[in-house]
Amino acid sequence: MSTTSIIQLANVTKRYGDFIAVNGIDLEVQEGEIFGILGPNGAGKTTTLEMIEGLRAPDSGTITVAGFDAVNQADEVRKIIGVQLQSTSLFPYLSASEIMELFGHFYGISDPKRRAVELLANVDLSSKAGNRVDQMSGGQQQRLSIALALVNSPVVSFLDEPTTGLDPHARRSLWQTVLDVRASGTTVVLTTHYMDEAESLCDRIAIMDGGRIIACDTPDALIRALPQDAVVRASTQVPVNWSQAELASLPGATNAVIDAAGTSLNIASADVQATIIALLNLAERDDIRLVDLASTSATLEDVFLALTGRSYGESEEAEEVTA
Ligand SMILES: Nc1ncnc2c1ncn2[C@@H]1O[C@H](COP(=O)(O)OP(=O)(O)OP(=O)(O)O)[C@@H](O)[C@H]1O
Ligand SMILES: [Mg+2]
Structure with missing residues (x-):
């Protein structure tokens, strides 16, 4: 080019x-x-x-x-x-x-x-x-x-x-x-x-x-500029009472966001295996049932999240309500 x-x-x-x-x-x-x-x-x-x-x-x-x-x-x-x-x-x-x-x-x-x-x-x-x-x-x-x-x-x-x-x-x-x-x-x-x-x-x-x-x-x-290689995503049937800081301090995790409803977790990770094991242990401890546990490579959504602290989907929805 x-x-x-x-x-x-x-x-x-x-x-x-x-x-x-x-x-x-x-x-x-x-x-x-x-x-x-x-x-x-x-x-x-x-x-x-x-x-x-x-x-x-x-x-x-x-x-x-x-x-x-x-x-x-x-x-x-x-x-x-x-x-x-x-x-x-x-x-x-x-x-x-x-x-x-x-x-x-x-x-x-x-x-x-x-x-x-x-x-x-x-x-x-x-x-x-x-x-x-x-x-x-x-x-x-x-x-x-x-x-x-x-x-x-x-x-x-x-x-x-x-x-x-x-x-x-x-x-x-x-x-x-x-x-x-x-x-x-x-x-x-x-x-x-x-x-x-x-x-x-x-x-x-x-x-x-x-x-x-x-x-x-x-x-x-x-x-590539993101600190994480991948993102661990999970949702739960009932809202979790974990804090974002708590999830962000799991092994491998570099950042974490819980949605407003408290049922959708998004954890950036530089070591997916370690993060998933720790998340499963946490869920077991607190008797929380995880559904849709998955890890995906980082996307532009994660770039937006890392730069603004807001999830892109949520900023779009928020804007639509006030528009
Ligand atoms: N003529 C105008 N008078 C006053 N405010 C305006 C005017 N045009 C745009 N704005 C405001 O400026 C901001 C940027 O608007 P703009 O249309 O550039 O956004 P956008 O990124 O194109 O949004 P969208 O994705 O909805 O098209 C918005 O907050 C909008 O309300
Ligand atoms: Mg426009």
């Missing part, structure tokens, strides 16, 4: 009134990579994306895209980027190919018809070219919106949560579309709140939380 950086953010901050949505972030995206911004609801992902796209001005800091300043040269930036529109904003009464051609005309490309045929084939929508948007499935609409983000052969394509709301099959098919976009030479910057998506699809990711970037690297490197 090329190591030329194509997007640079330095000390970028964005406030909405008194609220700091993006808090002094630094970021570099390399040419030709799929770069993911991962974080729970409200982390500041969309705000960051919109500032890079030149749609929102930062309160402070600098952003450059392919050498252009995103604030003072926003017109130049917009010419060389593609932005995925939310499917709801697509014209419902035009066919897929008509919308593609319309966008081709907007961008002044030489043969909009041919480009429409070519791009619809690329996102596997040739058979739906004559369908209106409201006659397409959610996954097909998302693929169409990605095709629209490619009409002007952009240097960078920005996708804001491209797979949200899709079923697992449609998500995987969309991942392939994104991989094809990268293969064609376009740099992709996407946001997601799916850990597995960031892990499987992105070359590098920035994990955002509360307006800050708390880690940025390849998924592998982020996981």
